[in-house]
Amino acid sequence: MASQFFPILVILALALFVGFFVVVLGTIFGPRRPTARKSSPYESGMVPYGPGTRRMSVRYYLVGVLFILFDIEVVFVLPWAVVFRELGMPGLVLMIVFLVVLEVAFVYAWKKGALEWE
Amino acid sequence: MMMPLAYYVGLSAIMFVLGIIGVLVRRNALVVFMSLELMFNAANLLFVAFSAYFQLLTGQIFVFFVMTVAAAEVAVGLALMVEIFRTKHSIDLDQMSEMKG
Amino acid sequence: MTAMDWLVILPVLVLSGWALTVLLVDLWIPAKYKFITPLLTVLGLVVTLGLSLSKFGNPQSAFNGMVVVDGFAIFLDFIFLVSGLGAVALAYRYLRRMGIERCEYYSLLMFSISGMMLMTYANDLIMVFLALELLSIPLYVLAGFVRMEVRSEEAALKYFLLGAFSSGFVLYGIGLIFGATSHTELPAVAAAVGKSSANLPMFIVGAALLLVGFGFKQAAVPFHMWSPDVYQGAPSSVTAFMSIGAKAAGFAALMRVFVAAFPSLSADMSWVLWALSALTMIAGNVIAIAQTNIKRLLAYSSIAQTGYLLMAFVPYGNNQVLGDTVAAMLFYLLAYMLTTLGAWAVIIAVEKNGGEGLELKDYAGLGRRHPLLGAAMTIFMVSLIGVPPTLGFWGKFYLFRTALEGGFVWLALIGLLTSLVSAYYYLRVVVIMYMQAGEPETADDLWLRLVALTCAAAVVLLAFMPGSVLSLAVRAVLQIL
Numbered sequence: 001m002a003s004q005f006f007p008i009l010v011i012l013a014l015a016l017f018v019g020f021f022v023v024v025l026g027t028i029f030g031p032r033r034p035t036a037r038k039s040s041p042y043e044s045g046m047v048p049y050g051p052g053t054r055r056m057s058v059r060y061y062l063v064g065v066l067f068i069l070f071d072i073e074v075v076f077v078l079p080w081a082v083v084f085r086e087l088g089m090p091g092l093v094l095m096i097v098f099l100v101v102l103e104v105a106f107v108y109a110w111k112k113g114a115l116e117w118e
Numbered sequence: 119m120m121m122p123l124a125y126y127v128g129l130s131a132i133m134f135v136l137g138i139i140g141v142l143v144r145r146n147a148l149v150v151f152m153s154l155e156l157m158f159n160a161a162n163l164l165f166v167a168f169s170a171y172f173q174l175l176t177g178q179i180f181v182f183f184v185m186t187v188a189a190a191e192v193a194v195g196l197a198l199m200v201e202i203f204r205t206k207h208s209i210d211l212d213q214m215s216e217m218k219g
Numbered sequence: 220m221t222a223m224d225w226l227v228i229l230p231v232l233v234l235s236g237w238a239l240t241v242l243l244v245d246l247w248i249p250a251k252y253k254f255i256t257p258l259l260t261v262l263g264l265v266v267t268l269g270l271s272l273s274k275f276g277n278p279q280s281a282f283n284g285m286v287v288v289d290g291f292a293i294f295l296d297f298i299f300l301v302s303g304l305g306a307v308a309l310a311y312r313y314l315r316r317m318g319i320e321r322c323e324y325y326s327l328l329m330f331s332i333s334g335m336m337l338m339t340y341a342n343d344l345i346m347v348f349l350a351l352e353l354l355s356i357p358l359y360v361l362a363g364f365v366r367m368e369v370r371s372e373e374a375a376l377k378y379f380l381l382g383a384f385s386s387g388f389v390l391y392g393i394g395l396i397f398g399a400t401s402h403t404e405l406p407a408v409a410a411a412v413g414k415s416s417a418n419l420p421m422f423i424v425g426a427a428l429l430l431v432g433f434g435f436k437q438a439a440v441p442f443h444m445w446s447p448d449v450y451q452g453a454p455s456s457v458t459a460f461m462s463i464g465a466k467a468a469g470f471a472a473l474m475r476v477f478v479a480a481f482p483s484l485s486a487d488m489s490w491v492l493w494a495l496s497a498l499t500m501i502a503g504n505v506i507a508i509a510q511t512n513i514k515r516l517l518a519y520s521s522i523a524q525t526g527y528l529l530m531a532f533v534p535y536g537n538n539q540v541l542g543d544t545v546a547a548m549l550f551y552l553l554a555y556m557l558t559t560l561g562a563w564a565v566i567i568a569v570e571k572n573g574g575e576g577l578e579l580k581d582y583a584g585l586g587r588r589h590p591l592l593g594a595a596m597t598i599f600m601v602s603l604i605g606v607p608p609t610l611g612f613w614g615k616f617y618l619f620r621t622a623l624e625g626g627f628v629w630l631a632l633i634g635l636l637t638s639l640v641s642a643y644y645y646l647r648v649v650v651i652m653y654m655q656a657g658e659p660e661t662a663d664d665l666w667l668r669l670v671a672l673t674c675a676a677a678v679v680l681l682a683f684m685p686g687s688v689l690s691l692a693v694r695a696v697l698q699i700l
Binding site: 169172179191198217 | 390393
């Protein structure tokens with residue numbers, strides 16, 4: 001069984017070897033003449049300003065969390081959509097019930113002002 | 119080429135143990151939370167692997183439910199952490215020591 | 220799937236639907252009429268209680284055996300719904316007094332109760348997991364209900380992290396059991412274990428992980444470390460509900476899963492459960508002695524009660540005593556519910572804003588200043604020790620008797636000795652109330668008094684007819700599907 005995975009091992013070893021080899025060659029033989037511009041994080045890009053970790057508005061988390069909740073429900077809708085002809089009427093009714101429950105949550109979030117950005 | 123079942127189970131066991139270690143060792147609530155997710159997903163991997171092996175759909179459907187439940191937990195957990203960060207300006211679990219006894 | 224299936228789970232459908240309705244309706248209730256929300260909640264709980272009780276004596280299963288509604292489930296539903304009603308009564312004025320009056324409390328409460336009810340119905344590991352999460356997630360939010368109050372937030376975060384941790388164990392355990400037997404339905408799991416195709420080591424590890432997960436939920440030692448902090452930090456009305464509902468649901472799950480699916484493991488499991496029970500009784504009672512905060516005291520007391528309840532599971536593979544032990548457990552849960560609910564009503568009456576009024580010294584003089592509350596608290600403390608004439612005595616009596624019948628003399632002895640130890644800290648509360656001078660102020664709250672006095676009356680009066688209560692529990696057990 002293990003022999004089946006031998007090619008994967010070869011590729012892995014090869015990839016590691018090539019990666020190391022190139023970097024090692026570059027460090028040993030490459031000329032090094034640093035200038036201020038060259039050692040900036042983005043040599044030919046914009047000059048970065050401000051601290052790297054900016055504070056984000058807490059609103060962002062709220063929207064993100066709501067997105068996760070409503071997004072994950074697709075997990076149930078998608079399989080239903082694939083076979084909804086076979087499920088027929090009962091399937092449709094059940095899906096409507098499911099969506100109504102979701103809508104209640106949505107209306108609640110809306111009325112509580114969770115969707116207002118400002 | 120079929121992957122043997124034992125590999126999946128082994129990987130999932132490793133993920134699960136890593137998750138437990140993460141929960142017990144790390145002190146940042148967010149990292150602990152990620153470790154919890156790792157535990158959940160280790161179980162998911164187990165379900166998917168077994169349901170493919172047994173040719174049963176039960177396990178895969180269970181994974182759907184687990185994903186939904188995990189999303190609900192993420193929502194509650196993140197909200198709690200944002201809230202506690204606002205009052206304490208830290209989510210370090212070692213500083214959660216208002217109560218003693 | 221037929222209309223019949225939906226009728227079988229009607230109580231839980233009504234309750235969860237009602238929770239959604241209340242959540243929605245409250246958005247349009249103007250601030251002046253907010254008292255409507257708790258009223259609606261009580262209505263929903265009472266209707267659900269009626270629907271649930273109407274099914275007593277008529278065990279049914281539905282959805283291809285995924286859920287069963289039998290006497291055991293309905294007996295526990297009664298406990299959940301009554302403690303839910305209690306939690307509404309405790310919270311009604313308390314939330315306003317603490318400045319945390321928000322309607323979500325009531326909706327979350329109902330969602331959590333739906334989860335607990337589903338847990339008692341569950342006959343499939345998938346249902347067990349879903350019910351566990353449905354009951355836990357609202358409780359995480361409820362524990363952190365006092366926003367901007369560090370203690371409550373900490374309690375919620377701790378409860379959340381450890382709750383999710385235990386869910387992870389349950390989930391992985393279910394995964395291993397599914398892998399070992401290729402089934403998730405509890406009876407099918409039990410049947411598959413006997414066959415040669417089952418992977419026994421994997422099955423045993425899975426069962427052990429489930430035990431750890433449920434142990435967390437019930438706060439059994441050594442999985443109890445979250446509970447004192449959470450009980451202390453959460454709003455008191457939530458703690459009251461949590462200490463009854465979540466614990467009873469944990470026992471429902473343990474009972475369903477272990478008795479229905481793991482009878483083959485009973486010889487090995489029984490010693491693990493023995494150790495768990497003994498450890499929980501000893502540690503809970505001993506640590507409680509050192510407590511000075513009443514909420515922490517009751518937290519450790521409730522850990523100790525878990526130990527007594529676990530006693531009922533030790534002989535679970537022994538079919539001769541199984542019925543008796545489960546009936547004794549149900550009886551004990553009923554006694555525990557009435558006693559705990561009443562005790563928390565007194566605690567909330569003495570509690571002040573900002574976490575004040577929760578130390579034992581705040582109870583000095585309560586017995587003289589407020590004779591009724593003092594007497595009620597005395598009854599609850601005596602019942603928790605297990606001294607007659609209270610329901611708590613009969614609860615312990617039946618539990619110890621079934622332990623003896625199962626041949627676990629040492630366990631019964633440990634139970635007896637730790638009960639003696641517990642007398643020290645319970646009676647200390649009584650002594651402080653009557654012997655020390657003080658002028659405690661209590662909240663002017665009719666509902667708290669009503670709950671405290673009703674529970675006290677029930678604890679005493681039911682103690683004079685323990686036989687009929689027990690026979691109800693036995694009838695409930697006989698209907699187990």
